[in-house]
Amino acid sequence: MADWTDCLNFGISIAKQASEVVLSAFQQHKEVKLKSSPADLVTETDQRVEKILISAIRNRYPQHRFIGEESVAAGEHLELTDSPTWIIDPIDGTVNFVHRFPFVAISIAFTVNRQTQFGIVYSCVEDKLFYAQRGGGAFLNGEPLHASGQQDISRCVVVTEIGAERDDVALSTMTSNIRRLLQLPVHGVRALGTAAVDMCQVATGGADAYYHIGMHCWDIAASAIIVQEAGGVVMDTDGSEFDMMSRRVIAASSAAVADRIAQVIQAFPCCRDDEDNCGCGATGVN
Numbered sequence: 033m034a035d036w037t038d039c040l041n042f043g044i045s046i047a048k049q050a051s052e053v054v055l056s057a058f059q060q061h062k063e064v065k066l067k068s069s070p071a072d073l074v075t076e077t078d079q080r081v082e083k084i085l086i087s088a089i090r091n092r093y094p095q096h097r098f099i100g101e102e103s104v105a106a107g108e109h110l111e112l113t114d115s116p117t118w119i120i121d122p123i124d125g126t127v128n129f130v131h132r133f134p135f136v137a138i139s140i141a142f143t144v145n146r147q148t149q150f151g152i153v154y155s156c157v158e159d160k161l162f163y164a165q166r167g168g169g170a171f172l173n174g175e176p177l178h179a180s181g182q183q184d185i186s187r188c189v190v191v192t193e194i195g196a197e198r199d200d201v202a203l204s205t206m207t208s209n210i211r212r213l214l215q216l217p218v219h220g221v222r223a224l225g226t227a228a229v230d231m232c233q234v235a236t237g238g239a240d241a242y243y244h245i246g247m248h249c250w251d252i253a254a255s256a257i258i259v260q261e262a263g264g265v266v267m268d269t270d271g272s273e274f275d276m277m278s279r280r281v282i283a284a285s286s287a288a289v290a291d292r293i294a295q296v297i298q299a300f301p302c303c304r305d306d307e308d309n310c311g312c313g314a315t316g317v318n
């Protein structure tokens with residue numbers, strides 16, 4: 033079996049370098065442009081960081097492919113193939129970045145034959161480096177990570193996000209999902225504004241579960257393997273196998289908690305990341 037440790041180490045080193053660009057812009061005024069909705073933002077720093085990461089990787093691994101949030105937003109076709117592929121979110125938590133709310137992350141996942149080999153989430157302001165390699169465990173700043181193992185939903189802290197969708201169906205589904213969980217009851221519902229960092233909280237045991245509908249593959253591809261390698265469970269919100277292109281995810285401390293959340297929440301329609309005009313009535317990225 034191929035060993036992708038060299039790629040992992042390279043990914044970690046460029047994530048750390050790129051975080052200096054994010055941090056130096058963090059306190060500055062930003063020019064903000066809108067993407068798919070008034071809450072889906074991009075800045076010059078998102079675009080610059082993605083270019084820095086892709087050009088560094090391309091120099092070292094010229095055969096590798098890329099799926100980058102801002103390249104796709106600029107019109108690049110999104111397709112996950114069997115080739116070694118880097119899936120990049122240059123700033124996960126762009127709304128936080130614009131407002132200087134201190135949770136922003138660089139998220140990098142690496143797939144081969146469509147299977148994630150490693151994931152890196154660098155929470156820049158917190159200076160927290162989460163990473164995991166398939167079969168090698170998950171780590172935070174070099175220390176092993178373990179999910180809480182909690183089995184009882186009524187003792188859980190659950191993290192979720194109200195994403196960029198603002199249509200009636202999405203809003204009422206998101207708010208009623210939160211209401212149903214609070215009525216179970218769970219101990220609490222939280223949101224940090226970055227899917228990647230939210231999900232890593234499950235890997236640390238600080239949260240017991242995370243679910244999200246409407247995010248994209250670059251938001252959660254890296255943190256999914258970090259949760260799995262920390263002993264957690266990752267699945268689709270309908271209880272089926274996790275599919276990073278489906279735009280639906282549950283990450284949990286145990287199968288029991290993941291299943292319970294899948295029973296309680298509902299999904300609103302959104303096109304898969306790798307498919308457009310699927311007939312659901314919402315739009316995709318391709």
Ligand code: IPD
Pocket residue numbers: 072073101121123124125126127193194195196224225226227228246247248251
């Ligand atoms: C967003 C963040 C946010 C989530 C959105 C994502 P971005 O990513 O992860 O927490 O709610 O769905 O799109 O745009 O900041 O990279």
